[in-house]
Amino acid sequence: MSEQFWPEWAQHWQHHPLKGFLLSFLEGTGPFRLLVGQFMLAGTVFVDPTKTDRWLAAAEILEDDDKSHAFASMLKEETPAMSTDELLIGLVFFLITAVLILTMTLRQKRSGITPSFRKIAALARFKRAVSLSVEEGSRIHISLGNASITLPASASAFVSLAALRRISQLSSEGDNPPIVTSGDAVLSILSQDTLHETARESHTLDLYNSTLAALAGVTPLAYVSGALEQVNEEEVKTNVLIGNYGSEVGFLSTAAAEKGAYTLAASDALPAQAVLYATTEQPLIGEELFALPAYLHSTPMHSASLQTQDLLRGLLVLIMLVGAMLKLLGAV
Amino acid sequence: MRSPLVPLFGFLVGTVILAGYFFPGSGIAVIRTPMLDWAVILSGVAGLIAIVHLIFGVHWRRLRDPERNHLFSFLIIISFLLTLAAGIFFGPTNKVYQKVVTEIQMPIEASLMAVLAITLAYSSLRLLQRQHNWMGFVFFVSVVVFLLINSGVFSYFANVPFIQPLLSGVSQVPIAGARGILIGVALGSLVTGIRIWIGSDRPYNG
Numbered sequence: 001m002s003e004q005f006w007p008e009w010a011q012h013w014q015h016h017p018l019k020g021f022l023l024s025f026l027e028g029t030g031p032f033r034l035l036v037g038q039f040m041l042a043g044t045v046f047v048d049p050t051k052t053d054r055w056l057a058a059a060e061i062l063e064d065d066d067k068s069h070a071f072a073s074m075l076k077e078e079t080p081a082m083s084t085d086e087l088l089i090g091l092v093f094f095l096i097t098a099v100l101i102l103t104m105t106l107r108q109k110r111s112g113i114t115p116s117f118r119k120i121a122a123l124a125r126f127k128r129a130v131s132l133s134v135e136e137g138s139r140i141h142i143s144l145g146n147a148s149i150t151l152p153a154s155a156s157a158f159v160s161l162a163a164l165r166r167i168s169q170l171s172s173e174g175d176n177p178p179i180v181t182s183g184d185a186v187l188s189i190l191s192q193d194t195l196h197e198t199a200r201e202s203h204t205l206d207l208y209n210s211t212l213a214a215l216a217g218v219t220p221l222a223y224v225s226g227a228l229e230q231v232n233e234e235e236v237k238t239n240v241l242i243g244n245y246g247s248e249v250g251f252l253s254t255a256a257a258e259k260g261a262y263t264l265a266a267s268d269a270l271p272a273q274a275v276l277y278a279t280t281e282q283p284l285i286g287e288e289l290f291a292l293p294a295y296l297h298s299t300p301m302h303s304a305s306l307q308t309q310d311l312l313r314g315l316l317v318l319i320m321l322v323g324a325m326l327k328l329l330g331a332v
Numbered sequence: 333m334r335s336p337l338v339p340l341f342g343f344l345v346g347t348v349i350l351a352g353y354f355f356p357g358s359g360i361a362v363i364r365t366p367m368l369d370w371a372v373i374l375s376g377v378a379g380l381i382a383i384v385h386l387i388f389g390v391h392w393r394r395l396r397d398p399e400r401n402h403l404f405s406f407l408i409i410i411s412f413l414l415t416l417a418a419g420i421f422f423g424p425t426n427k428v429y430q431k432v433v434t435e436i437q438m439p440i441e442a443s444l445m446a447v448l449a450i451t452l453a454y455s456s457l458r459l460l461q462r463q464h465n466w467m468g469f470v471f472f473v474s475v476v477v478f479l480l481i482n483s484g485v486f487s488y489f490a491n492v493p494f495i496q497p498l499l500s501g502v503s504q505v506p507i508a509g510a511r512g513i514l515i516g517v518a519l520g521s522l523v524t525g526i527r528i529w530i531g532s533d534r535p536y537n538g
Contacts, residue, residue, distance in 0.1 A: 091354045098526050150375050155521035158528055161535040185382035186375055190535050197537045214390045215382040221441045229404075248444070250452045257455075257462075268517045270510055277471060279455045281462050286513040290520025293533070301532040305523040312519050 003067075005057050010074040019075065026061070026072040037062030097308060104304035115303055122282035123295045126264040129238045130167065134174035138237035141230045142167060143252060144191060145243020145267065146183035146220050153244040156268040157187050159290055160242040165194050166296040167240060172202035180213035181230055182243075183223030188215040224248045231255045241265040242289065245272040253279040266292065287313075339531030346529040387412050478506065 013019050025033060040059035047055045061067045082090070108114065133140055142164055147157035168178055180195065182188040191213040199208035216226025231239055231252055239256045241249060241263060249265070249272045256263045257279060265276040266284035276283035284292070287309060294302035345367065352364030391405035415433065422429040459472055480486070481499060489495045527533040 087354050087356075094350075094354075094522070094526075097522055098530070101523060101526055102530075148375070150371055152521075155524040158524055158533060158535050159520075162533055185379035188382045188385075189378050193537050194535070210385065211390050211393060215386045218379070218383070219437075219441070221444050225444070247452070248448060250448055250455065251444075254451050254455050268521070270513060273513065275452060277463075278452070278459050278475075279462075287516030287520040290517075290524055299532075301527060305527055309516075309519045309523050313516060316515060316519075 003057070005054055006071060006074055009058075010071070013075055023072055023075060026068045026075075033062050033068065037064075097312065100308045100311065101301070101305050104307050105300045108300040108304060114298055114300070115307060117291070117294070117303075117306060120284070120288060120291070120295060122264060122284060123292075125262070125282065126238075126240075127170075129262040129264075130170045133176075133238050134171055136237070137175050139176040139233070139235045140167060140171055140178040140238045140240065141227075141233070141236045142178050142180045142191075142240040143227050143230075143243070144180060144182040144184075144187050145241075145245050146223055147187065147244035147268075148184045149186050149190075153268060156242070156244045156289060157184070159292055161187070161190055161194055162293040163240070163242050163296060164191055165198060166293070168195055168198040169202065170296075172198060172204055175207070176235065177204065177207050177212055179230055179233075179236070181216040181223070181227040182213070183215070183217060183220065183227075185215055185218070188213060220246050220248050224251045227252055228255055231261070232259065237261050239263045239265075241267070241276070242292065244268055247271045247275045250275040250279055256280075338536070339534060342534075343529060343531055350529070383412075474506075477502075 013022055037059050040055065040062065044052060044055060044059075061071050130140065132138075142160075144160040144164065145156060147153040147160075149157055164178075164180060171178055177195065177199065180188075180191045182191055192210055195213050196205075196208055199205045216230075217223035228251055230236060232255060239252070239261055241252055242265070245267045246269060249267065253263055253265055253276055263280045264282075264284070265280045266289035267273055267276060268289055273283065273285055277285070290309065291306055294306045348360060349364055349367060351358070352360045355361075387409055391408050394400050394405040395402050395409070418429055418432075424430075456475065459475075460468060462468070463471065481503065486495060486499055524533070528535065
């Protein structure tokens with residue numbers, strides 16, 4: 001029970017100037033720390049009754065070596081260390097994936113045959129929507145989500161940037177270049193860079209300006225509030241919501257639906273996928289987000305990585321089925 | 333023409349970071365940690381640039397555009413300048429400053445979440461209008477079934493044989509589905525990471 005306050009305390013102390021001092025105290029003062037813990041326990045009666053739980057939780061950290069080291073690890077943002085076997089399995093899996101992608105890419109380049117993938121109705125409709133937007137001179141709004149490139153959800157951010165590049169290439173014949181909103185600073189700078197590069201390649205630099213790609217907000221709800229303004233712009237007839245979101249993406253998808261605009265939506269987060277399924281006509285579910293670059297612009301590398309993804313998924317399903325059967329039979 | 337040096341540099345840095353992850357006890361970790369710290373510092377600087385761009389690049393420009401509504405841009409610029417000035421004057425760790433900022437931000441975000449709940453409930457009612465297919469029907473039925481299960485209404489039938497095991501078995505189904513989706517997402521993230529590592533996908537120019 002006493003550990004319920006740890007995340008809050010860790011979050012506070014991680015950015016505190018005295019963090020180093022606290023870490024030294026927790027890890028290096030041994031009996032002195034224990035003594036302070038005992039004094040704290042003895043002084044509980046003098047503490048404000050509404051804060052007794054917190055006081056006792058802090059005293060427990062000081063009097064218990066294991067708790068003290070566990071809290072110090074949390075303070076240092078240390079995740080529990082993986083065992084050598086787990087790291088080795090991870091490394092082997094990573095290398096197998098890399099080798100498979102490279103081998104399949106080389107094979108496709110040599111044979112010149114591009115594999116065919118199942119049709120995703122949402123993407124076929126999206127390509128039509130882009131063509132229509134170019135013809136009628138309307139604008140496409142691309143929302144890249146909140147994923148920070150320094151966090152594990154960065155893969156969705158990179159996919160959204162790859163999709164942005166392709167979409168801006170597809171719409172470069174129109175008079176109105178796409179507008180881009182993002183919820184992360186680095187992502188917004190990279191999106192500006194992508195739009196600028198595409199404009200340079202397509203000789204449409206006169207249509208480009210830096211306000212086309214901007215940070216809309218730094219918290220998920222602030223971001224959605226900022227991006228809503230673009231969804232509601234009169235000239236925006238197509239919305240692309242790709243990246244990492246929470247359930248707040250419902251504001252964007254619902255606003256787009258109310259306006260009658262076409263929406264292509266995909267997220268790597270489960271709550272957002274559920275919300276998008278309920279609020280848009282044809283959302284991309286699960287790994288379909290990561291298939292987007294291959295469907296929008298198929299290069300041998302993209303096709304090979306999609307094939308590798310399918311192969312590995314089949315392999316994992318097989319391993320899980322065999323494991324379940326062995327467990328049922330009592331062999332494991 | 334794009335320089336081959338940039339992806340090569342990216343590949344080398346990526347290799348060092350990966351090696352430091354897979355061999356934590358080796359000397360590579362000594363190089364990896366400062367590299368990650370640099371990335372965090374750069375990300376902080378990018379945050380500053382992006383916010384300045386939002387305020388002075390986007391909203392300041394809108395104020396000068398006669399065809400646009402100026403009210404929100406004006407409010408954003410004023411709020412930003414006030415918060416910035418107070419932050420510089422009192423310091424970002426000042427408790428009163430933090431409390432004022434939090435007490436403004438929290439109620440606004442809580443209200444938005446409340447509005448979101450109503451928006452989603454209304455939108456879900458129109459689910460079958462959008463999804464004219466079997467999956468839409470299954471999704472709708474699943475939502476109703478799990479709302480009922482989680483409401484605790486079945487606790488009145490706890491003494492009926494087979495109800496408890498049946499409910500606990502059904503409760504596992506969404507977990508299995510979520511794991512299936514997450515495996516797909518994890519594999520997608522892995523192949524995307526490899527494409528960026530080897531320089532095939534380049535989210536940067538240069």
